[in-house]
Amino acid sequence: MAGRITPQSGFSLVELMIVVAVLSILSLGAVLAIDLRDPRGSRDVAWLEQTFATARREAILTRREARFAISPTGVTRMAPGEGGWQPEGAESALDGLVTATAGYGALRDDLGRVIIALLPDGRTSAFDLRLEAGRQVWTCAADGWGALACDGES
Structure with a gap:
């Protein structure tokens, strides 16, 4: 009788345990192969570097x-106006959280923002700058003479 189930048919507990172990190892390999960095922060850093370079030029x-x-x-972006420099347009929001430290020639305004000047x-x-997005952290620095340089840490 074909198709009849006997006590001998099916998988043993040992066979099932081996299959589960193999699947676990394969899934671990897949997880380790995935890049866990947050792409939002990468876009923010690229945008900051590009914006800084364009404004400097x-x-x-x-x-x-x-x-x-x-x-x-x-x-x-700030523009000269009556009574000094005024915001020009809306703030360009970033996905990550930015912490800025004013160095030589940078100022802080009444709202605690760091004001960056780009001279002719x-x-x-x-x-x-320190940009945090997810578990990724980037540090960016401008020394006053060159381009904005950023690098990431995990």
Whole structure:
């Protein structure tokens, strides 16, 4: 009689345990192969580096100072106006949390934001940034003469 189930058919407990062990090892390998860095923070860092470089070139080419205000949630471009520099447009929000430290030539405004100046001769305010997105942390620094340089840590 074909298809009849006997006490001898099926899998033994040892066979099931071996299959579970093999599947566990394969799933562990798959998890370790996945890049666990948060892509949101990578986009923020790329945007910050690009924005800083573009604004620096713009200040040199137009021979006009440019300024940015950096807050824990984003970056705001500043424009000269009556009574000093004023926010120009809305804040560009970042996915991660930004901590900025003012260095030589950088100021803090009444709201606690770090104000970065980009001068027509290519100099900038010196500042440090720390961007946290998920479990990934990036540190960025501008020494006042060169480009904004960022690198990530886990």
